[in-house]
Amino acid sequence: MFNIFLYTAHFTSCLSQLIITGKMSNEISLIAAAENVFKTYNTGKISVQALNGINLNIMRGEMVAIMGPSGCGKTTLLNCMSGLDSVDSGDVSIAGQVLRTMSDDSLSEYRAKYMGFVFQFYNLLPVLSALENVELPLILAGASQKEATERAKEKLSLVGLGDRFEHLPAELSGGQQQRVSIARSLANDPAIVWADEPTGNLDSANALEIMDLLKRLNQAHGQTFVLVTHSDEVGKLADRVVQMSDGVIIGDGKRISNRRLS
Numbered sequence: 001m002f003n004i005f006l007y008t009a010h011f012t013s014c015l016s017q018l019i020i021t022g023k024m025s026n027e028i029s030l031i032a033a034a035e036n037v038f039k040t041y042n043t044g045k046i047s048v049q050a051l052n053g054i055n056l057n058i059m060r061g062e063m064v065a066i067m068g069p070s071g072c073g074k075t076t077l078l079n080c081m082s083g084l085d086s087v088d089s090g091d092v093s094i095a096g097q098v099l100r101t102m103s104d105d106s107l108s109e110y111r112a113k114y115m116g117f118v119f120q121f122y123n124l125l126p127v128l129s130a131l132e133n134v135e136l137p138l139i140l141a142g143a144s145q146k147e148a149t150e151r152a153k154e155k156l157s158l159v160g161l162g163d164r165f166e167h168l169p170a171e172l173s174g175g176q177q178q179r180v181s182i183a184r185s186l187a188n189d190p191a192i193v194w195a196d197e198p199t200g201n202l203d204s205a206n207a208l209e210i211m212d213l214l215k216r217l218n219q220a221h222g223q224t225f226v227l228v229t230h231s232d233e234v235g236k237l238a239d240r241v242v243q244m245s246d247g248v249i250i251g252d253g254k255r256i257s258n259r260r261l262s
Contacts, residue, residue, distance in 0.1 A: 030096075031192055031224050032058040034081055037090035039073075039247075050076040052247040054090070058192070061222045063215065065229055065238035073247040074228045075196055081226070082115055082194045083107050095191055112141050116185030118195035122177045124169040130156060130180045131165040137187045155183040159213060175206030182213065192224040199231060211237050 039051040050073045058064055058081075066074045079085035081092050083099045092099045094114060099107060124133050134152035139145070156162060159179040169177050178198065185193050198214070199207035215237045217223045227234060235241045243251035 029060045030057055031060040031094065032081055032226070033091075033093050034077070035091045035093075037077075037080060037092060038088045039076055039080055039085070040088055049247050051080065051087070054247075054249060056081070056242065056249065056252075058224065058226055060191075060224055061218070062240060063218045063225045063227070063238045064240045064242060065227045065235045066242045066244060067229060067235055068244035068250075070230075072244040074244050076247075077244070078194050078196055078226065078228050082117070083111055112137060113188055114191045116188070116190040116193040118178070118181050118185045118193060118198045120197035120200040122169070122174075122181045122201075124177055124180055124184075126169050129166050129168055130161060130172065130183075133169070133180055134184045134187050137184060141188055151187060152183070155186050156180070158186070158217075159183045173206070174202050175209055178202065178206070178210050179213065182210070182217075186217070186223070192226065195225060195227045197228055197230070199229070199234060207231070208233065 034054050034056045037051050037054040038049075041048045041050055052073075054073075054077060056077070066077060068074050076085065080087050081094075083092070083094070083102075087100070094110070097110065099110075102110060125136070128136065131149070131152050134155055135145075135148040138148035138151055143151070153162070153165060156165060156179075159182050161176060161179050161183065164172065164176060164180075167176075169180070172180065178201075182198075185195075195214070199210050202210060211234055214225055214227075218225055227238065229235065241251070241253060242249055
């Protein structure tokens with residue numbers, strides 16, 4: 001009984017300390033944040049304000065769709081939040097790590113270990129098999145060949161390609177190539193996966209299959225996904241839809257129903 005009292009007192013003390021120091025739910029569940037982010041592109045005499053004071057929090061385990069018309073800044077936001085591009089001012093942090101404080105080499109290593117990427121055009125190396133494409137980020141991150149092969153097979157099986165290990169990208173359909181890309185993005189068990197128009201190069205049937213796969217991975221494994229998309233169908237499967245226009249966020253809410261975004 002006395003031990004239970006001591007445990008309860010210790011737990012209460014720790015909980016109080018967490019609340020006092022602000023280390024409660026936000027720090028536990030916040031995986032990515034943009035704070036007052038600005039980004040301008042200069043082309044000759046033309047200056048384009050791509051991001052204009054963006055504030056956005058991504059919570060662990062969410063599936064977030066960033067939507068809006070072409071040129072609104074959604075891909076720029078994804079690139080800046082993932083560290084693929086730098087910001088002019090403001091801060092971006094992933095799992096509490098402020099990206100602007102990191103050297104280029106450190107940032108590249110951090111991305112390789114803690115982030116995954118899915119692109120519209122798959123970005124698979126054509127001379128490598130499906131298995132080798134998924135092995136590559138593991139080997140670059142320091143895994144042994146044996147470990148890389150085991151984990152690559154696991155991820156390919158997870159996305160339904162357990163019978164396509166040795167196929168080259170040219171021997172796979174568009175939907176299958178995107179599945180390889182998704183398996184590659186999951187290879188290092190990343191904290192967050194960034195997907196830029198993941199269904200944009202697919203027909204409607206394959207697009208739906210890919211989105212169903214991403215949603216299953218999100219629900220079954222708690223994988224955090226941030227998706228840039230034009231597709232309302234993609235938006236319907238997201239937990240949140242962030243709407244952008246002219247470099248600013250104009251809406252941030254729950255999944256859309258049947259309304260159409262430009």
